[in-house]
Amino acid sequence: QSNVTIYGSFDGGVRHTxxxxxxxxxxxxxxxxxxxxxxxxxxxxxxxxGGGLNAHFTLETGFNTGTGALDAANTLFxxxxxxxxxxxxxxxxxxxxxxxxxxxxxxxxxxxxxxxxIADAVASSxxxxxxxxxxxxxxxxxxxxxxxxxxxxxxxxxxASSAKSIGASYADxxxxxxxxxxxxxxxxxxxxxNYWTLGASYKxxxxxxxxxxxxxxxxxxxxxxxxxxxxxxGVNYAxxxxxxxxxxxxxxxxxxxxxxxxxxxxxxxxxxxxxxxxLYGLLTNKKFDGAARALSAGNARQRDIAxxxxxxx
Amino acid sequence: QSNVTIYGSFDGGVRHTxxxxxxxxxxxxxxxxxxxxxxxxxxxxxxxxGGGLNAHFTLETGFNTGTGALDAANTLFxxxxxxxxxxxxxxxxxxxxxxxxxxxxxxxxxxxxxxxxIADAVASSxxxxxxxxxxxxxxxxxxxxxxxxxxxxxxxxxxASSAKSIGASYADxxxxxxxxxxxxxxxxxxxxxNYWTLGASYKxxxxxxxxxxxxxxxxxxxxxxxxxxxxxxGVNYAxxxxxxxxxxxxxxxxxxxxxxxxxxxxxxxxxxxxxxxxLYGLLTNKKFDGAARALSAGNARQRDIAxxxxxxx
Amino acid sequence: QSNVTIYGSFDGGVRHTxxxxxxxxxxxxxxxxxxxxxxxxxxxxxxxxGGGLNAHFTLETGFNTGTGALDAANTLFxxxxxxxxxxxxxxxxxxxxxxxxxxxxxxxxxxxxxxxxIADAVASSxxxxxxxxxxxxxxxxxxxxxxxxxxxxxxxxxxASSAKSIGASYADxxxxxxxxxxxxxxxxxxxxxNYWTLGASYKxxxxxxxxxxxxxxxxxxxxxxxxxxxxxxGVNYAxxxxxxxxxxxxxxxxxxxxxxxxxxxxxxxxxxxxxxxxLYGLLTNKKFDGAARALSAGNARQRDIAxxxxxxx
Numbered sequence: 035q036s037n038v039t040i041y042g043s044f045d046g047g048v049r050h051t052x053x054x055x056x057x058x059x060x061x062x063x064x065x066x067x068x069x070x071x072x073x074x075x076x077x078x079x080x081x082x083x084g085g086g087l088n089a090h091f092t093l094e095t096g097f098n099t100g101t102g103a104l105d106a107a108n109t110l111f112x113x114x115x116x117x118x119x120x121x122x123x124x125x126x127x128x129x130x131x132x133x134x135x136x137x138x139x140x141x142x143x144x145x146x147x148x149x150x151x152i153a154d155a156v157a158s159s160x161x162x163x164x165x166x167x168x169x170x171x172x173x174x175x176x177x178x179x180x181x182x183x184x185x186x187x188x189x190x191x192x193x194a195s196s197a198k199s200i201g202a203s204y205a206d207x208x209x210x211x212x213x214x215x216x217x218x219x220x221x222x223x224x225x226x227x228n229y230w231t232l233g234a235s236y237k238x239x240x241x242x243x244x245x246x247x248x249x250x251x252x253x254x255x256x257x258x259x260x261x262x263x264x265x266x267x268g269v270n271y272a273x274x275x276x277x278x279x280x281x282x283x284x285x286x287x288x289x290x291x292x293x294x295x296x297x298x299x300x301x302x303x304x305x306x307x308x309x310x311x312x313l314y315g316l317l318t319n320k321k322f323d324g325a326a327r328a329l330s331a332g333n334a335r336q337r338d339i340a341x342x343x344x345x346x347x
Numbered sequence: 348q349s350n351v352t353i354y355g356s357f358d359g360g361v362r363h364t365x366x367x368x369x370x371x372x373x374x375x376x377x378x379x380x381x382x383x384x385x386x387x388x389x390x391x392x393x394x395x396x397g398g399g400l401n402a403h404f405t406l407e408t409g410f411n412t413g414t415g416a417l418d419a420a421n422t423l424f425x426x427x428x429x430x431x432x433x434x435x436x437x438x439x440x441x442x443x444x445x446x447x448x449x450x451x452x453x454x455x456x457x458x459x460x461x462x463x464x465i466a467d468a469v470a471s472s473x474x475x476x477x478x479x480x481x482x483x484x485x486x487x488x489x490x491x492x493x494x495x496x497x498x499x500x501x502x503x504x505x506x507a508s509s510a511k512s513i514g515a516s517y518a519d520x521x522x523x524x525x526x527x528x529x530x531x532x533x534x535x536x537x538x539x540x541n542y543w544t545l546g547a548s549y550k551x552x553x554x555x556x557x558x559x560x561x562x563x564x565x566x567x568x569x570x571x572x573x574x575x576x577x578x579x580x581g582v583n584y585a586x587x588x589x590x591x592x593x594x595x596x597x598x599x600x601x602x603x604x605x606x607x608x609x610x611x612x613x614x615x616x617x618x619x620x621x622x623x624x625x626l627y628g629l630l631t632n633k634k635f636d637g638a639a640r641a642l643s644a645g646n647a648r649q650r651d652i653a654x655x656x657x658x659x660x
Numbered sequence: 661q662s663n664v665t666i667y668g669s670f671d672g673g674v675r676h677t678x679x680x681x682x683x684x685x686x687x688x689x690x691x692x693x694x695x696x697x698x699x700x701x702x703x704x705x706x707x708x709x710g711g712g713l714n715a716h717f718t719l720e721t722g723f724n725t726g727t728g729a730l731d732a733a734n735t736l737f738x739x740x741x742x743x744x745x746x747x748x749x750x751x752x753x754x755x756x757x758x759x760x761x762x763x764x765x766x767x768x769x770x771x772x773x774x775x776x777x778i779a780d781a782v783a784s785s786x787x788x789x790x791x792x793x794x795x796x797x798x799x800x801x802x803x804x805x806x807x808x809x810x811x812x813x814x815x816x817x818x819x820a821s822s823a824k825s826i827g828a829s830y831a832d833x834x835x836x837x838x839x840x841x842x843x844x845x846x847x848x849x850x851x852x853x854n855y856w857t858l859g860a861s862y863k864x865x866x867x868x869x870x871x872x873x874x875x876x877x878x879x880x881x882x883x884x885x886x887x888x889x890x891x892x893x894g895v896n897y898a899x900x901x902x903x904x905x906x907x908x909x910x911x912x913x914x915x916x917x918x919x920x921x922x923x924x925x926x927x928x929x930x931x932x933x934x935x936x937x938x939l940y941g942l943l944t945n946k947k948f949d950g951a952a953r954a955l956s957a958g959n960a961r962q963r964d965i966a967x968x969x970x971x972x973x
Contacts, residue, residue: 378792
């Protein structure tokens with residue numbers, strides 16, 4: 035038992051969203067994988083092997099606030115299942131884990147992956163997690179380097195269904211920078227998706243500004259590549275030790291195979307009851323054009339109001 | 348890890364039941380969600396926020412003794428997934444949780460929800476648990492007040508699929524009283540189910556007597572309401588600190604849309620090996636008439652013999 | 661929390677296998693229930709009841725390294741879900757648990773059930789685990805006796821789908837011996853499968869030799885019984901406290917209803933980074949004839965190379 039730490043996050047609240055279906059109805063919901071912070075319960079451990087070497091693992095389950103259901107059918111450790119070795123040289127991990135792109139973007143998403151189902155940074159992260167992933171991370175001074183190879187497990191074609199990434203982050207005092215490149219193949223190994231991201235954040239006093247850019251080009255069997263660009267900018271402002279405001283604008287732009295735009299303006303506030311528990315509130319105003327209306331059941335606009343409590347354990 | 352307590356209950360034993368199928372065969376089984384006490388493993392925690400306020404959560408999994416299977420497919424925390432805040436004013440919780448009716452009846456079910464699949468009190472509890480439930484509980488002296496609103500999450504109709512309840516319990520010395528009212532709507536918001544319960548228990552010396560009544564009226568698309576009444580009375584008697592006998596009679600009465608009766612006479616004994624572990628034994632004699640025979644594969648009678656060990660951890 | 665111990669094993673690595681499909685393609689994979697040691701996270705506890713008596717339970721989950729998925733859909737505690745009482749007289753357990761044959765063979769499988777999906781000892785163990793199993797184990801000096809009855813839960817026929825076993829193991833100094841007998845019935849109670857196993861291992865200095873034999877005869881609705889014999893021999897050699905080599909040869913022989921052979925030559929090495937973490941490597945050379953080619957997608961040969969890290973917690 036001393037070898038295992040149990041931790042998690044549990045978010046309870048309600049969300050009101052306009053225009054959730056083709057008829058333009060509103061809905062009031064609680065059921066979600068976490069509105070402000072994604073729900074999780076995890077088991078992790080680190081063993082000191084001596085000589086600076088360690089062995090470590092993480093097993094993390096995602097669940098639904100309103101129903102207690104697993105995030106993904108039969109995938110108990112959908113959020114992370116990874117084991118590896120670490121040392122001064124870095125860490126080498128095997129299993130299901132966050133992508134290099136996801137870890138890179140974390141430094142310059144203004145909402146820091148909060149409101150994962152509402153903000154657009156998670157959607158931009160080249161898949162969020164990969165199965166069968168071998169990932170290296172090394173930190174050398176202000177620089178963190180990352181590389182991964184997610185096995186496709188297709189007999190006779192080691193490229194098919196695989197993903198490969200490299201990335202680097204720089205963090206020094208108030209400044210954080212990051213970038214990543216990723217290439218994925220479809221299940222038959224015939225079509226590539228190319229992906230890159232760049233971004234930065236800068237802190238001054240109680241404020242932090244962040245901006246990011248993602249460019250993805252997915253080859254299609256017929257016709258032009260499907261290009262998706264995500265871009266965003268935002269600011270965090272700590273009014274007091276307990277109260278923080280975050281405002282951000284996310285734009286998603288589809289070109290090539292389909293054409294469309296999503297604009298997502300978000301304004302959030304948190305009130306910390308402790309280091310582990312806060313109250314949160316969010317307002318959004320989302321605009322959808324062209325093919326991006328597939329994200330809004332065909333509607334041109336959606337607005338959200340969400341309030342709740344989030345508890346870390 | 349210090350933030351999380353792991354707890355649970357595991358019940359192992361065998362049950363012999365007569366007339367389990369249309370051919371009138373008997374069956375000997377172990378597989379169940381717990382014969383005497385329902386199986387569970389849970390994770391819970393409470394954080395002191397200062398000023399009398401706390402944050403708390405419970406995540407509780409149900410599993411099958413004989414197979415290790417989840418009680419409900421893909422619902423990891425089928426028994427409870429709730430997070431909330433508490434204080435002198437009470438507690439406000441969000442998530443999947445026991446209904447107000449269930450918590451009310453607990454005080455006057457002679458078997459105290461033991462033998463959940465055999466005794467009839469669980470079946471009478473207005474759904475046992477609700478998804479997407481917002482629940483308030485406050486205790487003021489001898490009185491506990493409860494109210495809940497379980498979101499229906501149907502776009503454009505906040506009433507459809509929702510459930511609402513209020514309840515109150517009184518506990519003072521040997522006496523416990525309770526009552527609750529509940530109203531639920533079907534998925535299209537066109538049919539209501541009305542529900543109320545009342546009951547009491549009284550302790551004198553080594554004995555406790557309990558009695559309860561539940562009245563439910565479910566509107567039907569065509570024809571009369573389906574009325575179900577559950578009523579029961581029973582007695583617990585502590586022969587010694589280790590040995591307790593419980594006898595109870597549960598009647599279920601269907602009228603209106605269908606007509607039928609179930610009579611369930613139960614006699615149980617427990618022998619405590621410790622505060623956490625006991626041996627148990629149960630005899631039942633169940634009679635089914637009319638539409639209630641749907642509960643017994645068409646048979647007029649069923650008898651159970653169950654023995655086993657239950658361990659709390 | 662003090663009542664529950666969390667433990668487990670997590671294996672991360674890659675495996676290259678030749679001839680995995682009818683086209684004779686090779687595959688490189690990570691996804692598995694554990695290549696060297698089967699993945700698990702478990703919760704267990706023992707309560708001292710006084711007078712030498714105890715209550716105990718185990719709940720153990722199996723998961724996939726590459727995906728975090730449950731080993732078996734919706735079966736959270738697929739590896740073990742058992743509760744029981746123990747004392748000087750032995751232990752009596754109820755639930756899903758390893759078969760008597762599995763526990764018997766453990767003493768004379770040279771790979772000690774490592775590489776569970778590659779070595780053939782697990783496949784030979786009369787089902788590995790039974791649902792609804794009542795199992796007795798008692799140890800008296802050098803002898804351990806085992807007996808089990810796994811309920812079939814078929815109404816009207818207590819024999820159908822049931823399994824019954826007896827077994828005995830002897831362990832004294834360098835010598836270990838074991839044998840078990842098992843009989844299973846099919847779901848209609850019309851066909852029996854008879855099974856027995858015998859084996860031994862002997863340690864001298866840094867080496868241990870093991871050999872085992874299993875004979876299974878499954879009645880068929882039409883025609884001759886399907887006979888399967890598994891036989892193996894192997895040696896472990898500890899080159900140093902940290903390095904161990906294991907070599908073994910497993911033969912599977914099908915006769916009667918179908919005819920075929922599988923030969924499996926395995927050579928493995930482990931390097932212990934600590935008592936809890938090791939690096940492993942494996943080479944195999946497998947030959948398939950006749951009906952045994954159903955195990956190799958019709959191919960006459962398969963070879964494996966596997967390397968990885970295994971961490972116990």
